Structures are given as C-alpha cells and as structure tokens.
Amino acid sequence: MRRILRHLDQLPGETWQDRWTLFESQTGPDTLTWRTTINGAATKNAENKNEIEALNAAMGPILAMDVFRPSHRWLAGQRFAFLKALSRFRDPANTAKIEQALIDAKVSPVQANNGLLTLGRVQAHTGKSIRQLTAEDILEHSTQLPGRLINLSRSGLNAIWPVLHGLGWISHESQDMPSRRRVGQRTVEEMVDYSGITGPCREPLIHYLQIRSAALDYSSLSGLARNLTGVFFADILKHHPDQSSFALTQQQAEAWKTRSRVNPDGSTRRNHHGIYYAVRAFYLDISQWALEDAYWARWAAPSPITYAETRGYLKQRRATTATMQQRTRELAPVLPRMVEAAEQALRVAEAALTAALAAGAGNSIDVDGREWEVFRRSEDAPVRIRRNGEDRDLSFEEDNAFWTWALVETLRHTGARIEEVLELVHMSIQPYKLPATGETIPLLHFAPSKTDTERLMVASPELVHILYRVLSRVTQQQTGSVPLTQRWDPGEKVLSSPMPHLFVRRYGAGPLRVMSTATIAALLNDLAERANIKVGGTQVRFTPHDFRRIFATEALASGLPPHIVQVLMGHASLATTQGYAAIYPQDIIRHHRTFIEKRRVTRPTEEYREPTAVEWDEFEAHFVQRKLSLGSCGRAYGTGCQHEHACLRCALLRPDPTQIDRLQDIIDNLRERIGEAKQHGWLGDVEGLRVTLNSAEMKLAQMYKLRSQHQGGTVELGTPRVRNTRTPDQNGVPDLDLDYRT
Numbered sequence: 013m014r015r016i017l018r019h020l021d022q023l024p025g026e027t028w029q030d031r032w033t034l035f036e037s038q039t040g041p042d043t044l045t046w047r048t049t050i051n052g053a054a055t056k057n058a059e060n061k062n063e064i065e066a067l068n069a070a071m072g073p074i075l076a077m078d079v080f081r082p083s084h085r086w087l088a089g090q091r092f093a094f095l096k097a098l099s100r101f102r103d104p105a106n107t108a109k110i111e112q113a114l115i116d117a118k119v120s121p122v123q124a125n126n127g128l129l130t131l132g133r134v135q136a137h138t139g140k141s142i143r144q145l146t147a148e149d150i151l152e153h154s155t156q157l158p159g160r161l162i163n164l165s166r167s168g169l170n171a172i173w174p175v176l177h178g179l180g181w182i183s184h185e186s187q188d189m190p191s192r193r194r195v196g197q198r199t200v201e202e203m204v205d206y207s208g209i210t211g212p213c214r215e216p217l218i219h220y221l222q223i224r225s226a227a228l229d230y231s232s233l234s235g236l237a238r239n240l241t242g243v244f245f246a247d248i249l250k251h252h253p254d255q256s257s258f259a260l261t262q263q264q265a266e267a268w269k270t271r272s273r274v275n276p277d278g279s280t281r282r283n284h285h286g287i288y289y290a291v292r293a294f295y296l297d298i299s300q301w302a303l304e305d306a307y308w309a310r311w312a313a314p315s316p317i318t319y320a321e322t323r324g325y326l327k328q329r330r331a332t333t334a335t336m337q338q339r340t341r342e343l344a345p346v347l348p349r350m351v352e353a354a355e356q357a358l359r360v361a362e363a364a365l366t367a368a369l370a371a372g373a374g375n376s377i378d379v380d381g382r383e384w385e386v387f388r389r390s391e392d393a394p395v396r397i398r399r400n401g402e403d404r405d406l407s408f409e410e411d412n413a414f415w416t417w418a419l420v421e422t423l424r425h426t427g428a429r430i431e432e433v434l435e436l437v438h439m440s441i442q443p444y445k446l447p448a449t450g451e452t453i454p455l456l457h458f459a460p461s462k463t464d465t466e467r468l469m470v471a472s473p474e475l476v477h478i479l480y481r482v483l484s485r486v487t488q489q490q491t492g493s494v495p496l497t498q499r500w501d502p503g504e505k506v507l508s509s510p511m512p513h514l515f516v517r518r519y520g521a522g523p524l525r526v527m528s529t530a531t532i533a534a535l536l537n538d539l540a541e542r543a544n545i546k547v548g549g550t551q552v553r554f555t556p557h558d559f560r561r562i563f564a565t566e567a568l569a570s571g572l573p574p575h576i577v578q579v580l581m582g583h584a585s586l587a588t589t590q591g592y593a594a595i596y597p598q599d600i601i602r603h604h605r606t607f608i609e610k611r612r613v614t615r616p617t618e619e620y621r622e623p624t625a626v627e628w629d630e631f632e633a634h635f636v637q638r639k640l641s642l643g644s645c646g647r648a649y650g651t652g653c654q655h656e657h658a659c660l661r662c663a664l665l666r667p668d669p670t671q672i673d674r675l676q677d678i679i680d681n682l683r684e685r686i687g688e689a690k691q692h693g694w695l696g697d698v699e700g701l702r703v704t705l706n707s708a709e710m711k712l713a714q715m716y717k718l719r720s721q722h723q724g725g726t727v728e729l730g731t732p733r734v735r736n737t738r739t740p741d742q743n744g745v746p747d748l749d750l751d752y753r754t
Contacts, residue, residue, distance in 0.1 A: 013070035017079075019050045032080035069094070076101050078139045084156040087133040095132030096125065102135060103142045106181075110142070113175045120392065123171045130168030145176070147184040154189070174523055185507050187498055188523050197230055197505045200237070207241035209249060212256050216311045217241060220294065231503035239290045247271060258295070258313045265316035285325035292317040333591045340561045342547045343554065347424065347562055350554060353543035354417040361413035365406045368395045379404075415517060415527070416535045418482050423556055425475040427563025427581060430556035431501070432458045434526055436514045438483055438494045441471060458582065467582045482514050486524075499526040532556060564589060642675055642711065643668040661707045669719035672712065679708050 017028075025031040039046040047067050072094030074080070087095070099107040110131070114124040134145060134153050154169055166189075173189035176182045184190075198206070200221045204214060217240065225233050248255055248268060260268070273284050281287075295315035302308040367377045373388045377397065384397035384404070394407035422433055435458075444455045454471040456479075471479070486494050494512035501508065516524045536554045545552045560581070567577045578589040639645075645653070646664040659665050660678070667675070682705045689697040 013073060016050055016067065016070055016074065020080075028080045032082065036083060036086050072097070075136045081137050081139055084133070084137055084153050087136055088153075088157050095136065096128040098132040098135055099128060099142055106142045109179065110172075110175055113179060114171065117175065117178075118392065119171050120390075123167050126168035127171030127175070128168075131172050143181060145182065147177075147182040150176075150182070151190070170523060187496075187510060188525065191500075194500060195505065198234070200225060200233075203234060203237040204241050207238075207246040209241055209246055211249070213245065213249075213258065213311075216258075216298075216308075217245065219307075220297070224297075229503075230505060236290055239287045240294055243272060243287055244268070244291050258298070258311055260313070260316045268316070269321075283328070285322070285328045288317045289322050289325045291315070292319075292322055336561060336591075339558070340565055343552065343558050344562045344565060346545050346547060346552060347559075349543060349545050350420060350539065351424065353539055353545070354413075354420045357539065357542070358410075358413045358417040361406070361410040364397075365395060365410045368397060368406050411517060412535065412538075414485065415515070416539050418478060419515070419532055419535060419556075420539070420559075421478045422475070422482075423559035424563065425472060425478070426456065426469065427560045427567070428458060429560065429582075430529055430532065431503075432582075433556070434499060434513070434515050434529075435459050435508075436479075438512045438514060440514070441476065441479060442468075467579065469580055479514065486514060486516055495524055497524055497526050500528075502529065529556075640665070642671050642678075658704075660704050660711065665711065667711045667715045667718065669715045672715050672719070675708060675712050675715065679705065679712065682708060 020028065020031040020035055023031040023034050025034060035046070035049075039049050050067065075082070075094070076098055099110070107128075111124070111128070114127060119127070130153070131142070134149055135141070137153070138145065138149050140149070150169065150173060169189045173182075174187055177184060177187050200218050203221065204218050209217065221233065221237055221240070224236065228236065245258075248260070248264065251267070252264060269288075272287055273281055275281050292315050295313065295317070298308050299312045299315075302312040364377070364379050367379075368386045371377045371386050373386055376383050376385050378384075379397065382399060384399045386395065386397055388395055394405050397404050397406060419433070422428070423430075426433070436456075440457045440459075442455045442457055443452050445452050454476050455468045456471040456475065458467050458469070460466045483494070488495055494514070495516070496510035497513050497516050498510055499508045499513060500506075513526050515527050517527060518524050533555065536556070540552045540554055564577055564581055567580065568574060574586055574589060578586050581589055583589045640659055642659065643666045645659070645662075646666050682701055686698055686701045686705065689695075689701060
C-alpha cells in the first residue's frame with residue numbers, strides 16, 4: 013500500500029484523486045500496465061506472482077477507505093477479490109440480504125459472483141454504501157463502458173439490478189437491467205432539435221407537432237417529425253442556410269423533390285410519396301389554421317407539393333397491396349411444411365433432452381445416429397453433449413424448438429399481430445357461458461393494440477392446448493404462478509407494467525424477458541432454412557405478419573363473411589381486411605359458378621329443356637362443316653362463311669401443323685401460277701394470286717410455330733356426339749354424356 017501511495021505522491025496534484033486520475037490516464041485500464049508502472053518497468057518483480065498479489069491486496073484497503081475513486085472503465089478491467097468484499101466492509105447487514113436474495117432468485121453461483129463484483133465496482137467509483145446507491149449510479153456504470161467491457165459486466169448487471177429493484181433500494185420503471193440501446197420517448201422539442209433545425213422556423217415546427225400529437229400515437233408522431241424536420245426542412249436548411257420561412261421557390265422545391273427520392277446511402281427511397289403526403293398536409297394545415305389563429309398567418313405559404321404529386325401515394329399503396337397479396341399466394345401453400353417442420357423439430361429436441369436427462373452426466377446417448385457424451389456442470393446448469401470437440405446445448409435447442417413451435421401455432425390459429433401475441437398473459441383465456449345453451453366456451457382476449465381497441469375471439473381446442481403448454485412452461489414450480497415481467501414496446505418506447513406474460517424466456521443466465529420481435533424473426537427464419545422451404549428456388553423467409561395475411565385469406569376463402577373477418581382481425585375498416593386477403597383464381601371461378609346457378613333459377617325452365625334430335629343433328633353438322641384440308645374453321649356456331657370460302661386469306665382459319673406438306677405444295681403451285689400470269693400479261697390475276705400467296709406463307713409460318721410449341725402435333729378430339737341423355741337436374745338442365753369421335 014505504501015508503494016502505491018508513494019508512487020502517486022510523486023505525481024502532481026492537490027488531492028489523491030487528482031494524482032490517481034493522472035496516473036490512470038497514463039496507464040489505462042490494463043491490469044498489467046499499472047502494476048508495472050508502480051514497480052518499475054525494468055524490474056523482473058513485475059511479473060512475479062507474489063508481487064502481483066501484494067499489489068492487488070494493497071488496493072483493497074485503499075478503495076475501502078475511499079482514498080481515491082477509479083473510473084468505471086478502470087474498475088471494469090479488474091477482477092480484484094476485494095471488490096466483492098467491499099460491500100461486506102461498508103454494509104455487512106445489507107450485503108447479507110443481497111446474497112440471500114440472489115440465492116432465492118435461483119441465480120447461478122457464477123452470475124451471483126459477477127453481480128457482487130459489479131456492486132463493488134459501483135461503490136468503489138461512487139464512494140457510497142449499498143443503501144446510498146441509486147439506479148442512476150448503476151446506469152452510469154453501464155453507459156460509461158465501451159462495448160468490449162460492457163459485455164464482461166453485463167452478467168453482473170443483469171444479476172444485481174433486479175435484486176436491488178425487488179428489495180426497493182433503487183427506483184426505476186424497469187425491474188430488469190435496461191438495455192443501453194433502449195431510448196425512451198423524446199419530447200417534441202427533442203425531436204426537432206435532433207434534426208439540427210435552428211432559427212425562426214424551429215418554433216412553429218414544434219408548435220405544429222405539439223398540436224398533431226393529440227391525435228397520434230408516439231410511433232406515428234416520431235415518424236411525422238422525422239419526415240417534416242429531418243427529411244424535409246433540415247435538408248432545405250442544409251442547402252439554403254438563410255431560409256427563414258416555409259415559402260420555397262420553384263427551384264428550391266424541385267431540387268428538394270429530387271434529393272428526397274434518394275436515401276442517405278445513395279439507394280432509391282421507395283416511400284417518398286408518403287413524405288410528400290406529410291409535407292402537403294403540413295402546408296394545408298397551416299393555411300387552414302391561419303384563418304382561425306393569427307399566429308399561423310405569418311407561416312402560411314403555398315405548398316411545394318401539388319395534389320397530383322400526392323396521387324402517387326395511392327398508387328404506391330396499391331402496388332404494395334398487390335405485392336403482399338402475391339407473397340401470400342406464394343407462402344400459403346408452404347405453410348403446412350412450416351407447421352410440420354416445427355412439430356418435428358420439437359419432437360426431436362424433446363427426445364434428445366429426455367434421453368440425456370435419463371442417462372445422466374458422464375454417460376453416452378445416441379443423437380442423430382451418433383454417440384454423444386452427456387455433461388452438466390450442476391443440477392441447475394444446461395444439459396450439454398459433446399463429441400470429438402463438438403459441443404451442443406440440448407437445453408437451449410429444446411427451448412428454441414418449443415418456442416418456435418408455440419409461435420408458429422399461435423400465429424396461424426389467431427392471425428394476431430405480433431405485439432398482441434407478445435402481450436398475452438395467463439388471464440387472456442376467459443371462459444364464456446352461452447346464454448342459450450349454457451355451454452362454456454373459451455375466449456381469447458387481446459389487449460388494445462394498434463387500433464386502441466380490445467377484441468375477443470373464440471379459441472379453438474388446438475389453440476387452447478398450445479397456450480396451456482406455454483402456461484405450464486412459464487409457471488414457477490415454487491410458487492405455482494407466472495412470474496411478472498415487463499415488455500418493452502419498440503414503437504411507443506415505453507415499458508409495460510409488470511404482468512404475467514406468456515411468451516417469455518431466459519437468455520443465458522439472465523432474467524426472464526418477454527421475447528423481442530428480432531428473436532421471433534430469427535426463430536422463424538431458422539426454421540424455414542432448416543426445413544429447406546423454397547418458393548421458385550428462393551429460400552422462404554416468414555414474418556409474423558405473413559401468418560396474419562394467410563389467416564385472413566383462408567377465412568374469406570372458407571366463406572366467412574368479410575365483416576366477421578374484419579372483427580376477428582381487429583381492423584377499423586373493411587377495406588383493410590379486403591386488402592389483406594389474396595384472391596385466388598379458383599375463388600373467382602367459384603363465385604362465377606354461383607352467379608350462373610342463381611341466374612338459372614330465375615330464368616324460364618323451358619330454356620333448359622332437353623335438345624331435340626334435329627337440334628343435335630344441326631349442332632353436329634356445324635362442326636363437321638368446319639373441317640378443312642388445311643385445318644379447321646374458327647367461325648362461331650350457327651354462322652355461315654362470310655368470305656366466299658377463301659380460306660387461305662381468312663383470319664379464322666386455324667392451321668393444322670400436320671398439313672405443312674399440303675400447304676407447301678399449294679404455295680409452290682401459287683408461285684407457278686404467278687409466273688404463268690406474268691408471262692401472259694394477266695396482271696389482275698397476278699395481284700390476286702400475290703395476296704393469296706402472302707396469306708398462305710403466313711399460315712405456313714403459324715404451322716411451324718405450332719409444331720415447335722407442341723411436338724407431336726395437336727390432338728383432334730373430333731365432333732362431340734351424345735351417347736346417353738339422362739334425367740334433367742333440378743334446374744331443367746339435361747345431364748349429357750358426350751362421346752368425341754374422330
């Protein structure tokens with residue numbers, strides 16, 4: 013200890029803290045550099061184990077007595093044993109409570125040790141005792157560390173934060189350690205300032221967004237602010253720094269429109285019509301408000317976006333709808349393969365984990381036709397297997413397989429939005445007794461989500477079974493209850509109240525957390541890749557919303573009325589529901605047949621009487637007369653020849669590829685006749701023969717084309733003949749048995 017203090021005493025500074033800050037800036041957080049500096053770089057004792065232990069032991073009392081306070085970065089790079097004992101030195105009673113709370117929370121010994129180390133680091137930096145620490149002190153420790161060091165400290169932060177929060181010693185909205193990337197809601201002023209807008213136009217932009225915020229959720233408001241301030245006016249100020257109003261010249265407006273079609277990375281912006289829509293609404297709102305409030309009169313200006321330019325937004329929406337419907341048509345046929353793959357993966361993972369648990373650590377099991385050794389560090393540790401240097405975590409694989417299966421089944425049976433699924437709690441399934449019959453049916457309750465309206469849907473037996481398995485998995489065995497967790501809403505940037513969420517899982521040794529949308533996307537994509545599900549040779553990538561579109565399409569295709577599907581989907585508009593559903597050609601055929609059947613019911617039955625023998629003879633004769641030497645005539649039934657049987661010139665002639673040689677002979681004959689007519693001066697015949705020759709050559713080209721498309725020639729069905737006529741149906745239509753004879 014004297015050696016450390018003697019070295020610091022030689023450095024300039026009025027206090028020990030000043031000298032240590034200078035020393036730390038010279039040596040950095042490296043564990044070896046500061047010891048080498050104190051002992052002398054040339055001494056071989058710097059690498060001596062006893063010397064290292066002596067310096068480490070000396071640092072403990074110095075920090076315990078709060079002689080100086082190292083930075084978070086320096087402390088995170090050290091793993092002094094005394095850091096864990098620092099809490100016991102300053103507050104032994106409360107340290108004992110923390111240690112017991114870690115045991116009660118089933119925190120692993122390794123993570124509990126990391127938690128106490130982290131707690132000691134925060135106390136060493138702040139000089140506070142345990143009860144004096146605040147949530148801001150711990151958050152500062154997290155935010156001050158670079159990425160490499162925060163990964164080392166994350167385990168300790170995840171362990172100690174919920175314990176301190178549960179004991180009521182720190183106050184924060186989150187009961188788990190918040191992510192460093194998690195940023196809460198910004199105020200309107202912060203949104204505008206984030207875009208770097210200054211000058212006189214800053215205030216009206218803030219005022220405008222504050223007025224609009226009353227009718228918008230946070231996600232929509234932040235998107236509007238980003239378009240108006242970032243994409244639009246911040247770009248205007250960047251190219252015209254002296255701009256002090258919203259009135260733009262024609263050149264300024266056109267230049268901005270050109271720039272707005274390109275993203276900052278140089279790629280084409282696909283949604284620029286949506287930006288135009290927001291900018292035009294901004295100008296029109298100000299013009300309207302200026303009639304009621306004089307404040308806005310100064311800022312009113314002509315809109316740089318015309319009405320015609322916003323029409324592209326509707327065209328873009330239609331194109332997007334068409335793209336999504338085509339995607340639904342492609343994914344719906346392969347959905348059963350996704351379901352089957354999820355079930356198979358779960359069966360395999362459960363069987364492997366069960367076999368490993370039954371065999372016990374140190375024994376061997378057969379997995380995928382190979383022999384693996386089971387090993388497990390403790391009773392609470394994950395079950396792992398290894399073979400020839402390869403290591404597999406069976407507990408993690410089974411957990412992944414279960415949640416993938418549960419998500420696929422829940423999404424396809426409910427058609428719910430992903431945020432609605434993640435917000436399901438164990439009270440979401442409610443029994444309902446039908447007043448008429450007294451029968452009890454299960455209802456699935458969805459909390460208010462995108463449209464701020466709650467809804468109920470009847471839960472099928474399959475869905476009830478799935479949710480029951482999920483509930484059984486997340487229920488704590490000790491208490492028999494579902495643990496309370498909080499869900500972070502990435503759109504609204506808020507944490508939910510602690511609730512018994514169903515779709516929660518533990519990540520590593522961390523606490524239970526509600527799944528994120530990124531985790532769900534990774535699970536679905538991994539399943540599709542392992543199942544090798546492809547469409548048109550391209551690997552399929554399912555999103556949660558794909559299940560929702562398929563659900564709506566299948567519901568409408570099954571005959572469920574659109575307004576009922578609208579309620580099930582939770583849509584505010586029927587048009588939205590119809591946009592989700594992808595219409596198939598067979599749906600059009602089915603509806604057209606239904607229309608024809610209804611028309612037959614309303615028409616006179618005599619129109620559907622049994623045809624007479626004379627009528628059938630006339631029908632057969634028509635098709636017999638259509639047969640020609642070079643093919644067949646395509647004129648309509650009941651009509652005569654309108655071209656005086658000039659078949660080579662007629663567009664209704666359907667050439668037969670098998671008659672190529674015959675037509676070639678005719679063409680050769682026409683050429684000879686043209687030559688003969690020229691010799692005798694029959695110019696009128698020459699002109700007529702040339703017209704016929706041109707038509708014949710066109711027919712010959714058609715024959716060659718047909719033969720190349722259909723190798724082997726066309727199949728002549730012949731004339732249909734009535735072989736048997738049975739009793740007419742209820743609409744008076746005879747049931748005919750047609751026989752095609754050549």
